[in-house]
Amino acid sequence: MPELPEVESTRRxxxxxxxxxxxxxxxxxxxxxxxxxxxxxxxxxxQRKAAKPVPLTDDMLLRSARFVEPARRGKQLALVANxxxxxxxxxxxxxxxxxxxxxxxxxxPHEHVRWLLDDGSVMVFDDARRFGGLWVVPSADALxxxxxxxxxxxLGITADALRHELARRRTPIKAALLDQRVLAGVGNIYAxxxxxxxxxxxxxxxxxxxxxxxxxxxxxxxxxxxxxxRAGGSTLRDFRDADGRPGSYRASHAVYGRGGEQCxxxxxxxxxxxxxxxxxxWCGRCQR
DNA sequence: AACACCGCCTGAGCGC
DNA sequence: TGCGCTCAGGCGGTGT
Numbered sequence: 009m010p011e012l013p014e015v016e017s018t019r020r021x022x023x024x025x026x027x028x029x030x031x032x033x034x035x036x037x038x039x040x041x042x043x044x045x046x047x048x049x050x051x052x053x054x055q056r057k058a059a060k061p062v063p064l065t066d067d068m069l070l071r072s073a074r075f076v077e078p079a080r081r082g083k084q085l086a087l088v089a090n091x092x093x094x095x096x097x098x099x100x101x102x103x104x105x106x107x108x109x110x111x112x113x114x115x116x117p118h119e120h121v122r123w124l125l126d127d128g129s130v131m132v133f134d135d136a137r138r139f140g141g142l143w144v145v146p147s148a149d150a151l152x153x154x155x156x157x158x159x160x161x162x163l164g165i166t167a168d169a170l171r172h173e174l175a176r177r178r179t180p181i182k183a184a185l186l187d188q189r190v191l192a193g194v195g196n197i198y199a200x201x202x203x204x205x206x207x208x209x210x211x212x213x214x215x216x217x218x219x220x221x222x223x224x225x226x227x228x229x230x231x232x233x234x235x236x237x238r239a240g241g242s243t244l245r246d247f248r249d250a251d252g253r254p255g256s257y258r259a260s261h262a263v264y265g266r267g268g269e270q271c272x273x274x275x276x277x278x279x280x281x282x283x284x285x286x287x288x289x290w291c292g293r294c295q296r
Numbered sequence: 297a298a299c300a301c302c303g304c305c306t307g308a309g310c311g312c
Numbered sequence: 313t314g315c316g317c318t319c320a321g322g323c324g325g326t327g328t
Contacts, residue, residue: 101321137305139322178323179299285301
């Protein structure tokens with residue numbers, strides 16, 4: 009569930025906690041949540057288990073390096089060291105990066121990697137379902153190359169860029185919004201919220217959208233994401249930022265999780281269906 | 297090449 | 313109380 013606003017909330021809270029801190033030691037409890045250079049790429053769940061992992065060193069996980077401000081593109085978070093090396097974090101569905109002060113250090117059941125920092129605090133990668141993971145990135149160039157495969161970041165998406173990305177896509181617009189190569193950062197929640205705000209039916213063919221409708225959509229995506237970031241993201245159950253705080257944007261959801269309820273705009277019954285293999289909620293009257 | 301679908305994984309919520 | 317079932321979904325891999 010962590011999408012762009014949740015990852016950005018994590019990035020900001022994490023920046024306050026780790027920027028300028030040095031890594032004293034690293035503890036890895038589950039090797040298979042980490043993908044190191046030389047590991048078979050892709051690296052998600054099933055593949056990760058079947059893969060023959062290269063030996064993982066504390067150095068790869070930035071032991072004795074110093075953190076600068078974390079970076080983000082779409083839903084990917086990068087813990088960046090002052091020499092340009094980085095660890096890319098995917099939060100998947102249930103992942104979190106938390107920072108604890110030294111007096112609260114009991115390990116919960118799904119903590120997979122811990123970094124002990126020079127001020128006595130501990131940064132933790134926690135992920136119950138392990139759809140997320142960590143990628144060791146050896147240089148700033150390697151991070152750039154990795155992020156070039158993603159579409160433009162959704163928080164600043166312009167109508168021109170969106171129009172360009174959608175031009176030849178025959179998929180439903182919702183499927184296009186969920187494709188990280190088209191637009192980086194939008195998942196199921198914010199796709200439904202953005203399409204509602206723009207008044208566009210989720211199953212419309214992407215390339216068939218008119219120029220004014222794409223302009224409305226780009227504006228809706230930016231507005232929804234900015235508002236969500238301001239609220240600290242959406243917490244359905246698991247999401248916490250680096251300080252352990254949930255986000256409050258769930259209370260502002262117009263359609264997501266509200267199938268069968270009244271449309272906040274026209275009062276019609278919100279419809280639930282499946283689009284792009286995801287549960288999808290929309291208003292049949294407001295969205296055309 | 298573009299798209300549909302599978303399966304990874306766990307905890308919550310449900311009916312009985 | 314507790315069991316078994318279903319559901320949630322980001323993402324790469326496989327099949328069409």
